[in-house]
Amino acid sequence: KTYSKFTADYIYPVAISVHTDRIGMEYPMICFNGGRPEKDGTYSERSKYGMIGVITHEVGHNFFPMIINSDERQWTWMDEGLNTFVQYLTEQEWDKDYPSWRGKPRNIVDYMKGDPNATPDKVKARIEPIMTNSESLQQFGNNAYGKPCTALNILRETVMGRELFDHAFKTYCDRWKFKHPTPADFFRTMEDASGVDLDWFWRGWFYTTDHVDIELADLRYKRMDPRDPLLAEKEKRGDKSREVPDLSRQRNIDANLSFVVDRDPSTKDFYNSYDPLTATEREVAAYEKWKKGLKPEELALLNVDLHLYELSFKNIGGLVMPLILEWEYADGTKEVERIPAEIWRISDEIS
Structure with a gap:
């Protein structure tokens, strides 16, 4: 039967x-x-x-x-x-x-x-x-x-x-x-x-x-630049906090080294005290002016927090096959995406 x-x-x-x-x-x-x-x-x-x-x-x-x-x-x-x-x-x-x-x-x-x-x-x-x-x-x-x-x-x-x-x-x-x-x-x-x-x-x-041997050759993370100086300040501070401490600087501090600028305050100027990560009033004003020139649909995109991942693949084995991807999300759910084999019609390297 x-x-x-x-x-x-x-x-x-x-x-x-x-x-x-x-x-x-x-x-x-x-x-x-x-x-x-x-x-x-x-x-x-x-x-x-x-x-x-x-x-x-x-x-x-x-x-x-x-x-x-x-x-x-x-x-x-x-x-x-x-x-x-x-x-x-x-x-x-x-x-x-x-x-x-x-x-x-x-x-x-x-x-x-x-x-x-x-x-x-x-x-x-x-x-x-x-x-x-x-x-x-x-x-x-x-x-x-x-x-x-x-x-x-x-x-x-x-x-x-x-x-x-x-x-x-x-x-x-x-x-x-x-x-x-x-x-x-x-x-x-x-x-x-x-x-x-x-x-x-x-x-x-x-x-x-x-x-069949398809290599994941590269992975790049991208996101839209909102151009908001206040948001940029927050992200820069986050990046700064994750930096690995400079070894020489840390050891000098631990050794209680007497620095010249501390012994002689006259060697200090504006650049010793200002915070380079702080958004300036001029930057904030320029950003607000720029936003006023945007269309409603363009303005809406600024509030979308998109995270983009660019995956690059190489066909090493030579056999052309559909590209099967499994996405696992933060909430634990999974999704399988099947990209037709025609994606290889131009090159053995795709992104």
Whole structure:
């Protein structure tokens, strides 16, 4: 039922799952799924979810490639990857806490970042793009199952949204059932049915070995200058109070050093006694005069205490992705903001 909801109607008369002691293998309308309990009837958590997962996956092959009949020898990901993705959707509808092995972005990180112990030029020596012939893959499972499944999950949840993705994906399945689609047919149908340009997504996820690594490169705090000398005085005094004391000055005071200006008052003048932080009458008068020339809407802005933060990001990993920010406010509330991937269209550095 779940597969049909996301793909196309199941038209075969039966779907048989044969319980075996090991492995899983699919054929039209019948599959063999391994995983036996202990002799006393008990079973481990791993055995339980492994059994559910392999049945879901192998029965799912009745859809990929038995209905949507792609060439699994040429493009394994169109068979195993798409099937693993719908398997993930099915598992998540089985139980909200289902421990899916593939599909969650965090589970593909170690594969996509490569070998951290290798030299810089060899970090990704054992990784090929998804769009690589099956016979040339070094890490078959991650390349043909895990990465395509994760890519489609991210496309659904973060890039397109569930409603639009599900419509486009089902359109692909309906359009190409009992036919022989190629990768181009899948890419084109997803864009055609959704009306969304996804060239950048296919290029990054399917044709490169780039990974997601977005750096928060800089953070700047800004606020509007109200030009109020009395307010400026208050802020300057606050800044002054937070200054780290000058070590030489403090030690001279602690040593009761006799200063020249104290021994001989004639060396003092106006500048020894005035407070440079105090707003002058002239400054206050000039400010009041300036305010009178403002429009009502401009005057209203002076009373808005805005705090501005400028964040600068760099795309280090190379894979173009939406920018996801979580804002945490002083009252403890949080807000997630998702900025579309188009923000990177001009440069790998943005603010």
